[in-house]
Amino acid sequence: MKTDRRTKYTKMVIRQAFMEAMKSKPFQKITVADICSLAEISRPTFYFHYADKFDLLDEIGENMLSSANLTKISELTIERPGEIFNAILNLVKIVEDNMEVYRICVLERGVNSRLPSKITEELNATVISYWEQKGVFADKLDKRYVSDFIQSTFNSVIRCWIEKKDDRESAEKIAEIIKTFALRGLLGFV
Numbered sequence: 001m002k003t004d005r006r007t008k009y010t011k012m013v014i015r016q017a018f019m020e021a022m023k024s025k026p027f028q029k030i031t032v033a034d035i036c037s038l039a040e041i042s043r044p045t046f047y048f049h050y051a052d053k054f055d056l057l058d059e060i061g062e063n064m065l066s067s068a069n070l071t072k073i074s075e076l077t078i079e080r081p082g083e084i085f086n087a088i089l090n091l092v093k094i095v096e097d098n099m100e101v102y103r104i105c106v107l108e109r110g111v112n113s114r115l116p117s118k119i120t121e122e123l124n125a126t127v128i129s130y131w132e133q134k135g136v137f138a139d140k141l142d143k144r145y146v147s148d149f150i151q152s153t154f155n156s157v158i159r160c161w162i163e164k165k166d167d168r169e170s171a172e173k174i175a176e177i178i179k180t181f182a183l184r185g186l187l188g189f190v
Contacts, residue, residue: 010041011049011059013039013041014035014039014050014056015056017037017038018030018035018053018056018057018060019101020038027053030053032046032047035053035056054112057104057105057113058113060105061102061105061115061118062115062118064115065115067094084179085175085176088154088178088179089172091154091175092171092175092178103162107159119151120147123147123150124147153181153182157177157178161174
């Protein structure tokens with residue numbers, strides 16, 4: 001029992017130190033030594049829990065993904081846009097709370113993160129699979145088009161939102177924009 005509590009505490013301290021380090025340095029320049037110094041732990045302690053900073057980043061990203069609860073989203077239908085809005089808003093707020101991690105793991109090129117493929121797997125196993133079982137798709141439509149469209153729409157709007165920094169719209173406004181693009185495409189805005 002003590003080991004479990006101690007392990008949870010140590011990992012929490014490491015995650016907090018990592019997030020603190022990201023406030024002052026780009027991810028590529030953060031070292032394990034930086035994280036250890038901020039967490040006030042030894043390098044062997046860090047390596048006991050994580051293989052490297054990428055492993056730590058992946059764990060943080062996977063925790064963020066699990067909080068998204070895509071299984072619940074899979075049951076939404078296009079006929080209930082209010083529920084779709086709430087689901088998208090939940091996702092936007094998760095990104096808002098983890099903006100730097102999402103930017104690094106999903107939006108930044110050249111960072112070796114497992115999160116983008118985990119998101120695709122989770123989306124395919126929940127939303128796409130559920131819709132396929134319900135016969136939502138036209139015959140012979142490759143489901144990858146739908147999965148990629150959903151992810152591209154979401155990530156494109158989120159990328160622009162994150163880059164705005166000081167003049168950002170509310171999470172609610174961004175969720176509405178994403179919902180409109182996803183359900184009505186460009187015709188929703190012209």
